[in-house]
Structure formats: structure tokens, C-alpha cells
Amino acid sequence: MNDVARLAGVSVSTVSYALSGVRPISEATRDRVRWAVEQLDYQPNLMARGLAGQRTGFLALLLPTDESPADPFMIEIIVAAAEAARERDYHLLLWTEPAGESAGVKDLMRRGLIDGALLLSVRLREDRVSALRKANVPLTLIGRTQDPVDGQFVDSDAEQAAELAIAHLCELGHRSVAYIGPPRSAYEDGIGIVIRIHDSLVTSAEQHGLRLTSACAERNVAASTRTVTDLMAAEPDVTAVLALDDSAIAGVLNGLRSIHCSVPADVSVIGLLVSPQVAEMAWPKVTTVSHDPRDLGRLAALAMIDALDGASAGTIQVLLPSELARRSTTAPAPVGR
């Protein structure tokens, strides 16, 4: 930067201001600085900037390790967050830590490394959130706590998604539907989206006068296969199956095939919050009620950055609506059953 200043014939502070735009600089000077920067192919040193300024340009993405490894939906969230951060000249640090803990992130903050943190897999009751708040770590949640009045978050709108899915099945004439949810442990852990989706499905089904049967399945093909076959045996009236997550899709389709239920002629299937990638990869391609997972990561990163840069008008709280993507697994309910 010294070199740039010398070449442009101005002082270092002028260069700094010309680049950051924090104080008015004359056109002429600015152009000379720009030219010198160009000439020397100058790139500011980020460590020095971090030391001297108030922002380091780093965000931590806190990824719980003891859960089932990330599925495609999550990957897309993460990568999108990294890309959004980059657009705004921030950098994303991948930080793994056991589900309940956050001491590591707190240390990152105290060591002057990060400006804030993004939290994944948010539970309804979060020790991490209060702990990090207390440590003055700016936070944006991907997901929500039970009562997220005061913090920033970006989350899927569970109620809207549930209502959309149930309404669609209702229109198609289905009267009895099943829901294959995640393992019981996800409920016990209090994962927000899991509980909200379930509750919302129950509510929507009631309002539409639909019969809803819920079941849990571990996140593997064998388990969801077995769960769906058991369920169809116990509830022969069921003509549609809702499944949450990337993980259940393969098993559900598999199970239905194995008991000679044709999809969608005999039974319709809807994937909730399933990544397009997985929906398109399955066979037949799965109709989903979902949104682009990338929006979750992208908006969370941008919300964090806006808050840090003081560009936002207050706390950002976003609920992403889902859309119905009709693919090949939904059809009118079979008649005469």
C-alpha cells in the first residue's frame, strides 16, 4: 500500500480511504489511486486489515459433528453460504463441534478471528445460542429456536410447507395419508424444523379433514423401506405418503415397489424439504414441496453480513416459503379403494 501511495503521489491514508470509500475523495485522486493499484496489481493484506480495523472478514459456520453426516440438502446450504460470503468479501470457516457445544466458536471470537457465526441444525432449545450471545458473538441461525423473538434467523416455513402439501393431496382426492418422519431421536433432540413440520402436518390434516398417520424411520434405506411397508400393511386405506428429508426418499419408493404399490397410480409420494438434486435423482422423480436449499445458506450469510456492516434495518428474520414441484410421484387418489 506504501508502494501504491508513492506511485500515485498521495499518502497511504488517502489510498486507504480511496479504496474503502469511507470519506470523500476527489475524482482525480481516486483515479490516480485506482491506476496505481492496477499497475502494481495491489491486493490489501487481510491480516493487517483485520488487526487494525473492526472486521476480520471471517464467518464461522458451526456444523454439529455427532449427527448423521450432512446430506445433499445441507451441503448445498453450506456451499451457498460460502459463495454468498465471498461475494461480499467475507470468508467462511468450516467449524465442527459436538451438537451442544460452542466453546470453540467463542474462542474464535476472542482470538479476534471471526466477526460472527452461522448456526446449523438449530434445536428448539439451544444452549449454543444463549452461550454465544452471552459471549457477544453475532449470530444468525439457519433454523429457529422455540421462541426466536430477538435473534436473526433464516428458516423454512414449516407451516406453509405442510399446508401446501396437505392441500395438494386433498385436491387430488386423497383422504388418508401417511407421514414418514426422521428418527425419534430427532424429535427428542428438539430439532426445530422436524417438530414444526410434524405439528403443522397434524394441524393442516385436521383442518382438511384428512386422516394422518405418522411414523419414524432411521436415516437409511432398509429402515425407511421397512417402515413404509409396515405402515401400508397396518393402514391399507393410505393412498399417499409424505416423507421428510433426502434420507427417506429412496426407502419409501423402494418399499412401495416391494409390496407392488405402483407410484403414483396406487400411492402418491411427496418429499418435504428435499433437495432438487435428490428429487431428480430418484426414480420416478419425486414431487416435492420444498425450496432451494441454497437460499437458506445464502440468505443467512447475507443477513449476517448486513448486520455486521450495519446495512440492515434491524433484526433479519426470514421464513422461506416452499413451492410445489410436480414431478412424477403424485396423481389423483385411486377410485374404489
Added chain:
Amino acid sequence: MNDVARLAGVSVSTVSYALSGVRPISEATRDRVRWAVEQLDYQPNLMARGLAGQRTGFLALLLPTDESPADPFMIEIIVAAAEAARERDYHLLLWTEPAGESAGVKDLMRRGLIDGALLLSVRLREDRVSALRKANVPLTLIGRTQDPVDGQFVDSDAEQAAELAIAHLCELGHRSVAYIGPPRSAYEDGIGIVIRIHDSLVTSAEQHGLRLTSACAERNVAASTRTVTDLMAAEPDVTAVLALDDSAIAGVLNGLRSIHCSVPADVSVIGLLVSPQVAEMAWPKVTTVSHDPRDLGRLAALAMIDALDGASAGTIQVLLPSELARRSTTAPAPVGR
């Protein structure tokens, strides 16, 4: 650190040396410093350290964006790299960039942000490698270029894996086997592991007197399903199928089921370099010739760090051997076919 020095009654440099251990410090002083650090719960500022010292403590993990999004095998590599880095007080930056490019990483280096970079999805002929070398970016590849004489890498031992798989099938009495590889584009792009696995399979099959038929399938269930059914129709003698990658597994099992081939009674299936997670999730559970994907990420990060810290005796080049994990998809070849 000033506070620590004052509290311990020594100078800042003594504190610095006591913590880094770069020069001899008396037991007594060291203890006092340690105590003071403890008292104040002091954590060094990493930006200042990065500015003053020669290392920043950051590594970039370069992730090509325009390929199919990361599968579980890759995720585990990435997370393992992040965790290994952390153990050594380094931090992993997630850096996405289109497949051929590396200008962004070069800039990271020039901006004094990173100490080195980890490269994923390495092709046999790599523009990125030579470009980054020229820019003096320390590199460790996860994968190999065609002729990786001088650089650091950690890669799967393709020849050993191929030989192991072929030998196993041979022992089980199979005489004609099929290989469902990745899309043709992966070959055209020159992805190292893809080409090495294919070539090695051909070689091993020849040596064992096995007939090998190869096919390519796009990375989705429908494509691999169709590919395997077509292939079985064209080559009725085939009694075993090898599949590379997480992506092909579901389709292969699906396809065989759809043409009423029982696995493993009629046809055996082996997954090559498939993550344990996917192998266990499938149904039936897939026999694999693979290794822990985490080793790839972990060793790459450690190799990089050792090189940076000068702890390594020269260039690190690792080929990870695979192991046969017998699950439920391999059995002796059916007799009388």
C-alpha cells in the same frame, strides 16, 4: 498479552517465547506465565500473529463448483480435513471456484490470507496445479495428476483397489463381470481416480482371465438403473457388477431388482470407493472395496501442515490402500449359467 506480561512480571517477549517455546525459558518464568495466562484466560489474537509471523494459520480447500454437488464421500473428506486442521491450530476455509480456475486462491495467498491450499477432484492434467505452483502457493492434492513426481498428494490406490475387487470376484468363481463407471464426461475431464480405476480394472481382469464389460452412467438413479439393465440384457453371462462412487449404488441395485436378478444369489455387486455411510444405507448392504474417506482429508491436511511447519522429511506422497468390506451383495457365482 500486555496484561499477561504485567501480571507475570515479565516482558511481552518473554510471554511470547514462553508460549511459542522458540527459545529456552526457565521453568519458574514459564510457570508464572502459564499461571497468568490461566488467570486472564488469555487467547492470542490470530490476526496479529498472522501479520507479524510467517504463518496465518489458514488453509483453503478448493472445491470445484461446476461438478455434480458433493456426495457423502467428499463431504467426509472435507469435514475430516477441517477437523485435522483444527487439531493443529489451523483453520480451513471453504473456497469454491469453477473447475479449471484458481485465480481466487492465488489472490487469497497474495492477500496474505492463507498458508497453502488443498485441491479436490484432481484431474490428470491440471492447469490449477501449475498455476498455483507458479504463484508459490503450497499445495497438497487430494488425488493425483498424471505424473505427480514433485508435488504432495494423498490419493486412493486405484490399482490396489481394482486388483482387490477383481481378485475377490475371481475367487468367488465369477468369470464375466461388468463395470458401471461414472459419466463419460468424467473421463473426458480427465479426473484422475476415474481413469486410473478403469485402467486398473482392465489390467487386473486381463491378468485374472476375467471378461470385463464397461459402461458409463450419469449420476442419477434412472440412468444407472437403465445402464445396468441394458448391460445385463446385452451380456447375459455377467454374474457380477462393479460400481464406482456413491452415486451408482442405488441405481444398480434397483436395476437388478427390476429384472428379477437376485442380489447376491444371481449377481454379485461390489462398490468401489463408496463411503461406508452409503454402503450401509443401501439395501441390501453393499460389499465394498474402499477405505475411510476421512483418511483422505485428514492426511492431506496433516501433510500440508507438516510441510508448512517444516516438520516433514520432504515431499509427502501417500497412496491409501482399500480394504474389502464384505457385506451382503457378494456370493459365489451361480453354477450352471
Added chain:
DNA sequence: TTGTAGGCGTTATCAT
């Protein structure tokens, strides 16, 4: 074995 002081490359505070 320990202390002193200069420098790393920015940003921020005073002046002008």
C-alpha cells in the same frame, strides 16, 4: 535466561 525496540500493513484519529 531475559528485556528492548522495530516492524508487519492496515485503519482511525487528528490536524491542516
Added chain:
DNA sequence: ATGATAACGCCTACAA
């Protein structure tokens, strides 16, 4: 609108 200069917090010769 611009310049000089002091932090920022640590590392590392150099001196003692």
C-alpha cells in the same frame, strides 16, 4: 479533500 501518525497485538532480531 488530504496528510501525518498513532494504534492494532504479536514476532523476532539485537542487546544485555
